[in-house]
Amino acid sequence: MTPPRWADWLLELFVAPHLLEDVQGDLHEVFYKQVREVGLHKARRKFIWAVLNYLNPFFIRRKPREYSQPTNTVMIRNYSKIALRNLSRHKTYTFINVSGLAMGIACAILIFTLINYHLSFDSFHSHADRIYRFVTEQHRETVSYKPNVPNPFGKVFRDDYTFGEKVARIATADGVLLTIQHGQQIRKFKDDVAFTEIDFFDIFNYPLRKGSIKTALADPNTAIITEKMAQKLFGDSDPINRTFRVENKIDLRVTGILADLPPNTARRTEIYVSYNTLKQYDEWMANEEAWGGMNSAMQCFVRLRPGVTAAQVEEVLPAYVKKYRPTNKNVHHYKLQPLDDIHFDGRYGGTITRRNLWVLGGIALFLIGTACINFVNLATAQALRRSKEVGVRKVLGSVRGQLFWQFITETGFITTLALLLAGLAAWALLPFINDWLGAQLTLNPFADWKPAVFLPVLGLLVTFFSGSYPGLILAGFQPVMALKGKLSHQNVGGFNVRRTLIVGQFAISQVLIIGMIVIANQMRYSTQSDLGFNKEAVVMLPVASDSKLQTMKTLHQRLTRIPGVKTASLCQAAPASNYNVWNTSPRYDNRTEDEAFSVSVKAADEQYVPLFDLKLVAGRNLLPSDTTKEFIVNEMFARKLGLKSAQELIGKPLSLNNDKLAGPIVGVVQDFHDRSFHENINAVCLMSASDRYESYAVRIDMKTVGPTLAALEKTWSQMHPDQVFEYQFLDEHIANFYRTEDLMLHVVEVFAAIAIFIGCLGLYGLVSFMATQKTKEIGIRKALGSSVGQILWIFGKEFSRLILVAFLVATPVAYYLMNTWLKSFIFRVDLGLGVFLSAILGTLLIAFLTVGFKSAKAALMNPVKALRSE
Structure with missing residues (x-):
């Protein structure tokens, strides 16, 4: 049941190529209508006459008007003018898109900055791939992990084996009393001090500004300090050969000045004292026979010789257990930990795990993706309004590619504006993020090539993914159908894709909401449960x-x-x-x-x-x-x-x-x-x-x-x-047990709020699309007596279904993730039904508030106006 093929040949012969597809589509629609009305035989005859009537009597091939090809500059200028005109005319549409994209991009920028900061830790040291720390696995009734080794381990290993190019021990004392005398004035405060073997500065790249690294710590009672610490201790005066006192018993002479430590290093100590001074501070730690116990302050680092592997070294380490701890029930297993793993391994005191960084990266992608999805939803909801514009442009000679790039240009303007706002927001929030995380994040595209590349690439990707689908839909409109107003929601992507995307958005949002509720419940349980002792109103003071x-x-x-x-x-x-x-x-x-x-x-x-x-x-x-x-x-x-x-x-x-x-x-x-x-x-x-x-x-x-x-x-x-007076309330000290969980709770709260906001924008886009598509239906229903409540339910049942489907998707995922997280607690809350009910009810309430205005506006619309638009 097809039109005569020779009729199509006539069209191909006489119709200009840029109009052929639209003309064929229009005439084929006429043919199928005639088949239904008069049958196939008569329809074919009518189709032939329709083709002949379409062509001019002289069968002269119609050619498009000759236009001079505009230059790229002119085209870009025209695209820009039209884009700005459209965006300024539809301010609500522009505001929603810009705010959604800006929020998602700002989160992505901050997360990128955080990931970049953590991945750069201690990467600046020379031969970093050959630097390791000796650590200990203690096997008793359970296995525990210690970032240190017995005090004499480093010296014995250096004497027994040649695996290490350099071996150095460092014993860090936290919060020791420092006293400096300036004339008659005595200043005192507390800071960390590290007793260090000189090879430590051959292993690590901490450059010396003043003094000689080979002799600075050769003598007892000598110290190297950073430039920042020198300013703190001695002001603007020359610190070399100046003295200060540690714990009111050890006088130290400054023999070298280190460059200030970079922010991306795990080593934060700013005072380094000669190792042969350690005995004056702690005789037990300086004891070269003390294999019986360990102090977490004592650590040992090695830079292996080229070609030596960690596995080769670990093969010989069990001999020390047999030799020095043969009968001890606390069995030691000495291991080598790579330098680039120190910052990330939580078993040995690492700050953050790589898995958490990738989770943050995934959240950033999700937020960017949902912002792009919302743009697509809103853009396709507006597509029917622009159909006649597209039809006119095509009739006047615009080709599909020009229309596509026209829309991409509009998307580029929105993305650029969102990127600028996001960059300003991220830059303004960095000081608060640094205080919150205790980090030193920086965002300077002019000083670091990574953000300089990341920001424009991010802008291009957002523009492409946000604008491509709506651009292809708009550019693909058939001009005859567009001008006749015969386009329907199937021509702009339908509901199914949009529904799927919104279900995905709200599924992730509900996972975050459930996670937030579970973490908050666990935190409340940890800090408010009976600990078996009374922690309230207790102040802990130090013994001098x-x-x-x-x-x-x-x-x-x-x-x-x-x-x-x-x-x-x-x-x-x-x-x-x-x-x-x-x-x-x-x-x-x-x-x-x-x-x-x-x-x-x-x-x-x-x-x-x-x-x-x-x-x-x-x-x-x-x-x-x-x-x-x-x-x-x-x-x-x-x-x-x-x-x-x-x-x-x-x-x-x-x-x-x-x-x-x-x-x-x-x-x-x-x-x-x-x-x-x-x-x-x-x-x-x-x-x-x-x-x-x-x-x-x-x-x-x-x-x-x-x-x-x-x-x-x-x-x-x-x-x-x-001495320096300090105190701490016991309940505050116990709360510090859960500092990581508290930080995680706040992070999840922020991301959940952002995800809900972006998801609500997507829901708003869906309701906008429905309101546009159902204008006539609403008018007819109201004319036939439907109430406002019944009209509202048309919208309410749609998003309620989507949220319930999202909940069914999110529940098993959230249960698995939070059950896994709770396993890190021996004493934990249960994942009860109330957690999941709270999440779904909260999401439904937020969704009702989001779509209420748009739905009510559609429900209250004058039915006469809706029907006249037919």
């Missing part, structure tokens, strides 16, 4: 580094006499703490070997248990003592021993640290969380040991917190005038 026992006792008594102080305790650390933690293997009931598990030891006086409201389930509290004579353990200690009741522990002997600390167990306390909720409750042992006290725990009355803190500072400073 030079404090003697009598000084500590005197200050303790003076603190308890301050109005507003309820009680105070001398201790090593709070019940839950990430620092000042000592783990060792216990020996119970005079057994011949240490137990297979480790115990977390906390030195504390007799006020510790009542101050923190620890619950005794058996036995009694510690008696006043300055030395270790007895122990209190927790219920987990009994469970790890396999005992049926805590009462069985009372009176049994216990020894720690190779029998150096021994005494009976006199009490058992109820289990309390000694670490974060990421970890299980450990076996804990409390004991009196004045030589290990490092903190004063002070419970205060929060009604008089201001005057009480001032009195605490005054009293403490009177006893230690040459």
